[in-house]
Amino acid sequence: MNAKPSKITLAEKGMLNVPNVPIIPFIEGDGIGQDIWPATQRVIDKAVEVAYSGKRRIEWRELLVGEKGFHQTGQWLSEEALQTIQTHVVAIKGPMTTPIGTGIRSLNVAIRQKLDLYACVRPVRYIDPVPSPMKAPQKIDMVVYRENTEDLYAGIEWQAGTAENAKVIDFLNSQMGTTFKGPTGIGIKPISEANSKRLVAKAITHAIDAGRSSVTLMHKGNIMKFTEGAFSRWGYEVAKERFGDRTITEAELYDRYDGRQPEGIVVIKDRIADMLFQQVLLRPAEFAVIATPNLNGDYISDALAAQVGGLGMAPGANIGDTCAVFEATHGTAPKYAGLDKVNPSSLILSGAMMLDYMGWTESAAMVQSALQATIKDGVVTYDLARQIEGAQEVACSAFAAAIIERLH
DSSP: OOOOOBOOEEOGGGOEEOOSSBEEEEEOOSTTHHHHHHHHHHHHHHHHHHHTTTSOOOEEEEOOOTHHHHHHHSOSSOHHHHHHHHHHSEEEEOOOOOOSSSSOSOHHHHHHHHTTOOEEEEEEEOOTTOOOSSSOGGGOEEEEEEEOSSGGGGOOEEOTTSHHHHHHHHHHHHHSOOOOOSSOOEEOOOOOHHHHHHHHHHHHHHHHHHTOOEEEEEEOTTTSTTTHHHHHHHHHHHHHHHHTTTEEEHHHHHHHHTTOOOTTOEEEEEEEHHHHHHHHHHOGGGOSEEEEOHHHHHHHHHHHHHHTTOGGGOEEEEEOSSOEEEEEOSOOOGGGTTSSOSOOHHHHHHHHHHHHHTTOHHHHHHHHHHHHHHHHTTEEOHHHHTTSTTOEEOOHHHHHHHHHHTOO
């Protein structure tokens, strides 16, 4: 193939122009990134080759971010790296450490906020026969849309005992009627109409495009009425404003349609966060897409991942209007770094999500089916081998090789 590598570009209405040889930036990741990224790259490259008979391939471009970036450039996250992701539209990354003693609270959060990747998208679906604590894990097939840029993750807080904290407490006590006493840490939880509506709109768009039955607005609005309660209200508003011909509320479903959902119509409903946490355990089949503020999305996506085998099996992406970064959803596990031991499935499945996002759906489906076939054949890394009777424990790289053998 003689096609020249070139960038993915944005077309009208957020569509992508993807060349046959796209340049895709990658961040290896810290800790076990050195193990799971090479395994992932091999699987993705081979799937693309097989799916398109060598007519397409990916030109990878490494970005020095995280520990490798700090050691080689003195920067944990450079503006050049951020600009490269922005101009190349699609990128993928391994797990990142949280620097200690620096101004960056979290590299993951920094990337999301600086690039305005406002939707953290985490599909959760059971892969047979991965061990699960659930009696019927096959009923779990959801996509979580977590708002990525605000809520408590905005990091607006003042440490107890500081002069800045004293000013905030003095203002709140004297002007706003609060009665804080003694050392008290203060944080602000911003949730805006614009950011809430664009997140919910993206979730509804996915539900419509993917033929999913419902979008559930997860919130704690019974207590936090003007933040999480507002998120729910704004979610209903954007559904009516932008998708009025394709959505109905849960109340309308029963009042107007006697509980029988019209074909092609998405039901918009809401659940209090703690109630939803219980219901995804007891009645998971009732939920298809969940849209939620940042903190709720963090724990519900991890809890759902635990039901289908843990974070090692959970893919994820951070998506904005102009670019997207696909990522492993677990941590760096530094004690296993370089041992060729850990499960690369999260990053491999995130790579499949990336291929699907690019419109290379054939190769994405190939990766998913080959990974499932490998696990079903009992060829797994140590984390699953100790839970599956009769399984063959293999190294991270050997697991990738087994997946490649099953690509067809």
